[in-house]
Amino acid sequence: MANLLLTRRCVRSCPYCFASEQMNMNDLSAEVSWEDLIYVTDFFESSGEKRLSLLGGEPLLHKHFPDMVLYLLKRGFHVTVFTSGAIPQELTDTIKSFLPVDLLMPLDFVCNLNEPSCSPKKENERVEYFLKQFGPKCGPGFNIYRPDFDLLFLFDLINRFGLKRHLRLGLAAPIPGAVNQCLSVSSIRPAMQRLLSFAADFARNRLQMELDCGFTLCSFTDEELGTLFRIATPLHFGCGPAVDIGPDMMVWSCFPLSRLAPRSLYEFASLGELLDHFRARLGDLRAESGGIHYECDECQHREIGRCQGGCAAHILAAMKDEPSIRLPEINTCLQNL
Ligand code: SF4
């Protein structure tokens, strides 16, 4: 499923922000136009893809957000909106008046929740108000960016607001050439031990999780993988391409790799062609360095596709200060970091 960035504006400034690269380097006022939304809709429909994720910044800030969602639904798309939920209460009310909560409507929200103790009180109040209005249509999302994170607050919000019992768990990735907080390669293992310390809470609260990209198989012992299997479906140790389309119709493999061979959506005739381009660039990168560990090059799990070797943004970030000895598009990217 591809992601369309409706706007670069946001209401939060998360320390791990994946989008910071796109938020800083372009016109913050840029928003997707109706013409481009219709182009994107036609492009995906003609490629046989009827699912689209809406991102930002904060997609709910787009001035035509409800109308654009209704348009996509009318065209038969399944829409997933990634939001912080931290918008002003009046805006939540306006959106709700256009998008009544109907459990059958093919529209879902993933609400990326930050630990309340790390967020301003006003932001927490706004999030809770949003969850009160849209709870049953919302699945919680959480991004790990330090090894000592807490998840207990999630169970409280899920139970209080009737959220979906499906957690989308992300691993913050480095943004090569920019500054954001994320786990270093050596802190992934302690973070995974911390994650599994909540296994009993997941089971008790009947919460399943879905691992987003960048998790690695070897950061778990065999016994831990057994525990993980009971609380995470599907078990996935992959890496992109995610396909992010900016408001100006530029496309990248994913946010952290936004400087690696970006293209305009207008250069491609289909989603398949676009995916081939970014798979090839990820392949180039992994041909130079298989994964985040030296062992990845020879790893049997990688050979049979069980693990892709972790987040390619770590690989690119590690190449940053090396001499220009890489393949042309990688060199060009490194020179621009
Ligand atoms: S490089 Fe791969 S793992 Fe890292 S954020 Fe992008 S798609 Fe995810």
Ligand code: SF4
């Ligand atoms: S491919 Fe790399 S990250 Fe994945 S299991 Fe093997 S050594 Fe670990």
